Amino acid sequence: MARAGPRAGPRMIVGLANEYYPPHAPGGAEWSTQALARALAVRGHRPVVVTPNYGAPAREEDGGVRIIRFPFPVKLPPGRRGLRPRAIANPLFALWAGLHLARVARAERLEVLHAQNKHMLVPGVLARALTGRPLLLTLRDGSLIDPAPMCLHHGDRRPPDCGVRKLWRECSEEYWALYQRGRRGRFTTKLAFLYGWLDACARQRFLARVDAVVGVSDGILDIYRRSGLLERVRRVETVYTIPPPAAPAPAEAAAEARRRFGLEGRRVVLSVGKLSPGKGTADLATAGARVVEKVPDAVVVFVGDGDIALPEASWCRRLGPLPNADVLALYPAADVVVVPSVIPDSLSRVIVEAMSAGRPVVGTRVGGTPELVVDGETGLLVERGDPDGLARALVRVLGDDALRARLGQGARRHVAARLAADRSVDRLLALYEEVRAR
Incomplete structure (x- = not known):
């Protein structure tokens, strides 16, 4: 009815x-x-x-x-x-x-x-x-x-x-x-x-x-x-949480975001949130160094403020805090979004936004994250505080175009249905x- x-x-x-x-x-x-x-x-x-x-x-x-x-x-x-x-x-x-x-x-x-x-x-x-x-x-x-x-x-x-x-x-x-x-x-x-x-x-x-x-x-x-x-x-x-409107971004929007932030020709791992121990920033920085050994054109993009020092390396890009509109524009430019939290997230707004944009998510098995990130269907789950496991998951997604597309499509469907x-x-x-x- x-x-x-x-x-x-x-x-x-x-x-x-x-x-x-x-x-x-x-x-x-x-x-x-x-x-x-x-x-x-x-x-x-x-x-x-x-x-x-x-x-x-x-x-x-x-x-x-x-x-x-x-x-x-x-x-x-x-x-x-x-x-x-x-x-x-x-x-x-x-x-x-x-x-x-x-x-x-x-x-x-x-x-x-x-x-x-x-x-x-x-x-x-x-x-x-x-x-x-x-x-x-x-x-x-x-x-x-x-x-x-x-x-x-x-x-x-x-x-x-x-x-x-x-x-x-x-x-x-x-x-x-x-x-x-x-x-x-x-x-x-x-x-x-x-x-x-x-x-x-x-x-x-x-x-x-x-x-x-x-x-x-x-x-x-x-x-x-x-x-x-x-x-x-x-x-x-x-x-x-009510997700943002899930309108598929045109290819030119992703290309424009890549141009704007200097990400052309790179495989983009996007992290959005406070740079802090509880958010797993140090784990991601450690994992990033291992990812580029397997995926040389990868770049890890950090969006957010915080006092954690990040590596001075070509694969690490710190954009600082951005307006919400800019963050939403960045999701289509990402190959994978990562949420490596150590403290349990209740229901990460970043995960909701990323999945609504059709991006696969690699997250930790804490809090409400497993309710959205269904391992192997909408993204990949790893244990918190495990940089090696995080690196392996990111390499797997970045190196498999078919898997990345399947997870992204599943993410969009799952968040639209569950949320x-x-x-x-x-x-x-x-x-x-x-x-x-x-």
């Missing part, structure tokens, strides 16, 4: 709250929130986005999406730059954002509040208490377990002996050695690490106050379940109706 078209007028007024929203988009959550808002509007609902104002218009209308930006003292240029975490990971921000969210909920007659990330959890709980509107929270990563979860570098849960003693003696030492050595003193790092952990512990207490938790993959929800953090949550549901926008919107709308009816 064909789906009925949207009724005249809004069917549900939904508040989507996030700490960032385009044009200020340091990560993938902002684009996912925008995609959800637009999908709700297409279905005839009225989404209202509530977010701090970093310098954009205080009120905007975007194709049926109302954007309300509440006052915030810090201004940012449009793009991927974000604030220092403690600028929003503090009680003052939670109070300020919660009061404004409650004000918007009343003024716009919001029926449901949906916090899109952990920093809007406490503001959402405050607004729920002040207005009586039901609240949902989307979990997109493991940072509610710990902002720098060293335990997830090695495993898939918070260890049972997690506590201040272990954190101070072991976890913060490992974090300093991996992320901060040469940039910040050991004691200062340990204090900041402890602050982040205490902040996460405080937020965890508010999970029982939400009406439903949404995970962007089964993998991320499994990590929270194994860590014992969802035991008091009334309703838990997996709803996948169908209508399916995700249907599941969310059912949840909205359920919590609203309580």
Whole structure:
């Protein structure tokens, strides 16, 4: 039976709250929130986005999406730059954002509040208490377990002996050695690490106050379940991220991207994301040197910011952070996209975008990645922290044109089927109706 078209007028007024929203988009959550808002509007609902104002218009209308930006003292240029975490990971921000969210909920007659990330959890709980509107929270990563979860570098849960003693003696030492050595003193790092952990512990207490938790993959929800953090949550549901429109790029678009970034005549391995130990940057740099031994015309392109030093070699190209439009233009120019994460990705936006563009993906067997990268069908999976295995997988894809084409076609089909926008919107709308009816 064909789906009925949207009724005249809004069917549900939904508040989507996030700490960032385009044009200020340091990560993938902002684009996912925008995609959800637009999908709700297409279905005839009225989404209202509530977010701090970093310098954009205080009120905007975007194709049926109302954007309300509440006052915030810090201004940012449009793009991927974000604030220092403690600028929003503090009680003052939670109070300020919660009061404004409650004000918007009343003024716009919001029926449901949906916090899109952990920093809007406490503001959402405050607004729920002040207005009586039901609240949902989307979990997109493991940072509610710990902002720098060293335990997830090695495993898939918070260890049972997690506590201040272990954190101070072991976890913060490992974090300093991996992320901060040469940039910040050991004691200062340990204090900041402890602050982040205490902040996460405080937020965890508010999970029982939400009406439903949404995970962007089964993998991320499994990590929270194994860590014992969802035991008091009334309703838990997996709803996948809405992918970007999957329009096959013409051959000339790929050629233009190759010309623009100096990649002509090369076999391109594309990595998009923060250059950090948790994202597996060092593993990819090691693997890249081994790839070019087998595929001499290969080039590994790194897009993103970070402090990891990359090899000074002709096969290594560092483009730095790029606007989202440029990143989307780069996917068709890539022969393979690689996501070598060590910390589990919930559902990598890079994988979603790459597969939507028909690119095969080589990823690690962590988090939600195996839900998209089906080994041998849409890409190849390797174990995290295994540069040799990563190199072998990349060489295999780069050296086999038929395999690369088959994986790319499978990737596009798989992401279109599993992450169908209508399916995700249907599941969310059912949840909205359920919590609203309580």
